[in-house]
């Protein structure tokens with residue numbers, strides 16, 4: 227069995243540096259892959275150069291998210307009244323993903339918009355995911371669906387891992403799959419080892435952080451030694467995105483890789 231592969235989320239890690247300098251910092255800390263949600267302020271060519279210069283692989287980009295505190299802060303994929311904008315933004319995300327050689331676009335689902343029923347938002351969500359899946363066909367870029375916890379994202383459209391799997395299955399295109407975020411899963415679902423047993427097969431991507439504070443593994447309530455052993459035993463061979471806020475400096479907090487991961 228090969229070692230687990232961790233990538234650095236450059237929104238969360240290496241924030242001691244300006245964004246474009248985080249690539250070199252991640253490579254210097256031993257990462258060979260990165261992910262970040264928001265490539266849009268930068269030219270794709272500039273980002274690609276940073277990847278190539280530092281020998282890094284791009285794992286994912288997100289569809290755009292609105293400003294914190296707005297209804298759109300967790301994406302608009304489920305917004306029935308913003309379909310043309312969703313489509314434009316998705317196509318832009320797909321262009322970035324292709325230009326960066328990324329594996330995935332994360333279709334950030336969104337919190338059910340004010341004045342809209344959950345059922346109506348859910349129907350739009352599934353329709354938008356299906357449309358995006360058709361657009362991505364043949365590009366080599368696959369699409370991710372993530373359930374988020376209700377504490378951080380009240381009203382988020384996907385509430386459980388099983389629901390995310392069900393939507394991916396409905397699309398039935400092979401290019402839509404689950405982003406299993408251990409942080410969200412622990413907060414709302416728990417029973418992590420059982421959950422990993424049922425939900426890891428077929429998951430396209432994994433992200434990690436330790437609740438309740440969303441710091442690095444080993445700082446909170448999750449037994450990451452067991453979680454990493456279970457991921458390894460499952461045969462999962464994709465990337466594991468480090469999507470956490472370092473408790474006291476990114477590099478100072480990286481010891482968990484040797485201490486907890488096989």
Ligand SMILES: O=C(O)C(=O)[C@@H](O)CO
Pocket residue numbers: 263288300334372374407410433469
């Ligand atoms: O917050 C998370 O978890 C994410 O994966 C974000 O990129 C999307 O909300």
Ligand SMILES: [Mg+2]
Pocket residue numbers: 372407433469
């Ligand atoms: Mg996540």
